Amino acid sequence: MKAFVAALTSLSLLGTAHAAPLEDMTMEDLQKVSPALARYLQTTLAEDLWKRPGFSPRDRSIVTVAAVIARNQGAEMARQFALALDNGVTPGELSEIITHLAFYSGWGNAMSAVLVAQELFAAKGVDAKTLPAASPELLPLDEAAEARRAARVEQDFGETAPGVVQYTGEVLFRELWQRPGLAPRDRSLVTVSALVASGQVAQIPYHLNRAMDNGLTRVQASEALTQLAFYAGWPNVFSALPVAKSVFESRAH
Numbered sequence: 001m002k003a004f005v006a007a008l009t010s011l012s013l014l015g016t017a018h019a020a021p022l023e024d025m026t027m028e029d030l031q032k033v034s035p036a037l038a039r040y041l042q043t044t045l046a047e048d049l050w051k052r053p054g055f056s057p058r059d060r061s062i063v064t065v066a067a068v069i070a071r072n073q074g075a076e077m078a079r080q081f082a083l084a085l086d087n088g089v090t091p092g093e094l095s096e097i098i099t100h101l102a103f104y105s106g107w108g109n110a111m112s113a114v115l116v117a118q119e120l121f122a123a124k125g126v127d128a129k130t131l132p133a134a135s136p137e138l139l140p141l142d143e144a145a146e147a148r149r150a151a152r153v154e155q156d157f158g159e160t161a162p163g164v165v166q167y168t169g170e171v172l173f174r175e176l177w178q179r180p181g182l183a184p185r186d187r188s189l190v191t192v193s194a195l196v197a198s199g200q201v202a203q204i205p206y207h208l209n210r211a212m213d214n215g216l217t218r219v220q221a222s223e224a225l226t227q228l229a230f231y232a233g234w235p236n237v238f239s240a241l242p243v244a245k246s247v248f249e250s251r252a253h
Contacts, residue, residue, distance in 0.1 A: 055223035058088040066193035067231040070105040077116040091126045096182035132181030185215040197232035
């Protein structure tokens, strides 16, 4: 427990230019500013949220890492990246999460995450040669499903933004989503988490359905939303709840 709380409240040697004011924060420092926040961190988060059944610590870390990258929270990235490695997320998977979110949360957010991960990997002795290759052999593609998706997008937006449609097919769905360094289920979990964290409600139905097609269970999806309430805020999650409810109900029939 002490180690867990320490991971959540201390940046140790992982401070970055983005997180300099919090570089040496301790629980005592937090208590001097917000005793209530310190109490919630120690009890509600560390002793309850992160131990809820139905969702592993690794999955909770994947959700949380996606949220803090999507929201470009440098200080929290440093804590959560380190905790993710402790919870079983591999450096290669963290590398792939950052790459994936360059497309789903923006290049700038991904570059901020790179600066944080760079220091963590250096501290952990992670060799770049062990990370996923720039151009690996891709996973098999469901050509029929991709053809249906591409046809819908072309019909809806082909004349509006042909460049977006082109890159969506060629780069996102025929390449990024087929990279083997992150399991399809986890890649979907990252995407849904980032969408909720950034308030992109309209994009959630497609990606939540895709996540469940990729193996995410209803219980796990529910727990992801619970985790995100704390790390992305209640308003973002409550905005997503009607959409999630609709997806769950449509799949129950």
